Amino acid sequence: MNYRPLPDTDRLPYALYRADQVRRLDRLAIEVFGIPGIELMNRAGAVAYRVLRARWPQARRITVLAGTGNNGGDGYVVARLAQADGLAVRVLQLGETDRVRGEAALSLGAYRNAGGVIEAARELPPATDLYVDALLGTGLERPVTGRWAEVIAALNAQRAPVVALDMPSGLHADTGRVMGAAVRASATVSFIGLKLGLFVGAGAQYRGELHFSALDLPARVYAGEILAAARIDWARESRSLPPRSRIAHKGDCGHVLVVGGAPGMSGAARLAGEAALRAGAGLVTVATHPRHAEWLNLDRPELMVSGVESAGDLDALIERADVVAIGPGLGRTDWGRGLWARMRALSRPLVVDADALNLLAETPGCGPDWVLTPHPGEAARLLGVTTAEIESDRLASARRLQERFGGVVVLKGAGTIVRGPAPRLPAVCSQGNPGMATAGAGDVLTGVIAALRAQGLDAEEAARAGVCLHAAAGDRAAHTGERGLIAGDIIAALRGLSNGLDGED
Numbered sequence: 469m470n471y472r473p474l475p476d477t478d479r480l481p482y483a484l485y486r487a488d489q490v491r492r493l494d495r496l497a498i499e500v501f502g503i504p505g506i507e508l509m510n511r512a513g514a515v516a517y518r519v520l521r522a523r524w525p526q527a528r529r530i531t532v533l534a535g536t537g538n539n540g541g542d543g544y545v546v547a548r549l550a551q552a553d554g555l556a557v558r559v560l561q562l563g564e565t566d567r568v569r570g571e572a573a574l575s576l577g578a579y580r581n582a583g584g585v586i587e588a589a590r591e592l593p594p595a596t597d598l599y600v601d602a603l604l605g606t607g608l609e610r611p612v613t614g615r616w617a618e619v620i621a622a623l624n625a626q627r628a629p630v631v632a633l634d635m636p637s638g639l640h641a642d643t644g645r646v647m648g649a650a651v652r653a654s655a656t657v658s659f660i661g662l663k664l665g666l667f668v669g670a671g672a673q674y675r676g677e678l679h680f681s682a683l684d685l686p687a688r689v690y691a692g693e694i695l696a697a698a699r700i701d702w703a704r705e706s707r708s709l710p711p712r713s714r715i716a717h718k719g720d721c722g723h724v725l726v727v728g729g730a731p732g733m734s735g736a737a738r739l740a741g742e743a744a745l746r747a748g749a750g751l752v753t754v755a756t757h758p759r760h761a762e763w764l765n766l767d768r769p770e771l772m773v774s775g776v777e778s779a780g781d782l783d784a785l786i787e788r789a790d791v792v793a794i795g796p797g798l799g800r801t802d803w804g805r806g807l808w809a810r811m812r813a814l815s816r817p818l819v820v821d822a823d824a825l826n827l828l829a830e831t832p833g834c835g836p837d838w839v840l841t842p843h844p845g846e847a848a849r850l851l852g853v854t855t856a857e858i859e860s861d862r863l864a865s866a867r868r869l870q871e872r873f874g875g876v877v878v879l880k881g882a883g884t885i886v887r888g889p890a891p892r893l894p895a896v897c898s899q900g901n902p903g904m905a906t907a908g909a910g911d912v913l914t915g916v917i918a919a920l921r922a923q924g925l926d927a928e929e930a931a932r933a934g935v936c937l938h939a940a941a942g943d944r945a946a947h948t949g950e951r952g953l954i955a956g957d958i959i960a961a962l963r964g965l966s967n968g969l970d971g972e973d
């Protein structure tokens with residue numbers, strides 16, 4: 469992922485918080501642990517300044533865009549430090565400085581006492597090497613409009629790097645929604661707690677390279693706060709993968725049955741099957757339409773294939789399988805409908821994807837041992853809402869899906885969410901890239917989750933690990949470029965990653 473550790477910034481933590489929670493942590497640090505607010509602000513500004521100096525050491529002219537809240541306060545600290553270092557600094561203010569209160573006012577005073585000047589933000593200076601976005605942080609409370617939106621649009625239209633303090637201004641800290649306009653940052657330096665909105669919604673699009681500092685707050689500040697979600701990545705989730713027994717035989721590594729591949733859509737089932745093999749399943753059978761059953765595994769003979777005319781043909785196959793992945797290329801004709809109807813009636817561990825989800829949307833039901841893997845469009849059909857509604861609060865959408873359909877929900881998209889039954893924390897995957905928006909990538913994920921489930925992980929572990937393995941494999945495949953990345957490239961990266969050979973991207 470887009471993260472380079474720098475001195476003075478911690479490795480990205482796994483805890484994600486909402487804005488109200490981070491405010492509570494702030495308050496606790498100040499009121500209970502006695503760290504003055506201005507001290508926190510000075511630390512925040514200092515960390516951000518070090519990040520920008522380390523990343524853009526050649527920048528001599530720095531322009532700070534400041535709002536009237538504490539985010540602006542952090543910005544004045546950066547301005548003061550840059551000025552003390554002999555850089556050419558301009559601070560452009562949005563909103564009146566006489567509205568600046570509290571710690572931000574102290575910070576403004578310190579900047580002015582050091583000879584700093586504040587200018588009204590009329591237009592962006594034509595020559596600047598770097599911008600600091602200190603307009604809005606977690607205090608964003610309404611859509612960005614008028615002059616603020618114009619300044620943000622101008623910032624996004626120019627070419628100099630932009631370092632956002634705490635959050636890219638205009639990005640909602642809880643949902644990652646763009647509130648009218650948002651700063652497209654080159655880097656974001658976030659403080660105290662990582663905000664959910666940096667990882668869900670448009671977060672990945674707007675945050676740029678991500679840095680974090682807890683500002684040296686004692687661990688006890690965090691002890692009482694239940695996370696809003698956990699960030700997950702392959703480095704961490706790979707730990708749930710059991711080591712292979714030295715005396716394993718193929719039956720010990722699980723048997724996955726993939727059900728799908730209506731005429732014209734055999735590739736989807738084939739991709740899911742091959743992905744399951746590469747993610748370590750001992751045996752994989754593809755149950756598919758008889759029309760192409762004979763040639764489906766011609767170039768992948770390790771896959772077993774069974775042509776099924778109708779649901780009755782499935783029974784013997786189900787008997788031998790540990791996990792069934794149903795949906796890739798299933799279609800919605802009588803053939804696919806019959807197979808889905810048979811599968812949903814059985815209490816087998818299922819991974820439900822693609823057309824099986826569309827059929828589930830037609831006749832809703834609930835399964836305790838299901839992993840559902842909808843993309844936003846399928847999620848919208850399942851909940852009877854629009855895709856835009858799903859996307860406007862992805863975490864809430866995943867919760868509603870889980871409550872309605874049971875099992876574990878994997879809501880795909882940038883920042884894939886894994887949501888098991890409460891009180892388990894929702895998880896947000898911080899790996900993956902837009903190259904993975906390609907035909908068949910979802911089929912690969914289905915195969916991977918089924919393979920991990922078949923190797924003994926429970927539904928939620930398999931969903932979390934599967935999402936991260938798939939995303940890390942996509943990142944690995946994207947080393948040679950996102951454009952033109954195909955599902956087979958993701959499959960090709962699975963094996964190395966699942967053996968710990970290239971665990972971190």
Ligand SMILES: NC(=O)C1=CN([C@@H]2O[C@H](COP(=O)(O)OP(=O)(O)OC[C@H]3O[C@@H](n4cnc5c(N)ncnc54)[C@H](O)[C@@H]3O)[C@@H](O)[C@H]2O)[C@@H](O)CC1
Nearest residue numbers: 505508509537538539604605606607608609610611612634
């Ligand atoms: N002691 C603290 O509380 C610390 C706060 N920190 C910084 O403080 C930030 C939070 O500060 P605040 O709570 O003051 O909030 P912000 O500075 O994020 O913004 C609040 C101000 O912006 C205005 N505003 C909100 N939405 C707007 C919109 N759409 N258009 C125009 N104006 C809008 C509000 O009226 C208010 O004046 C954090 O993101 C972080 O950068 C850090 O300095 C660490 C310590």
Ligand SMILES: [K+]
Nearest residue numbers: 601604635637
């Ligand atoms: K900001």
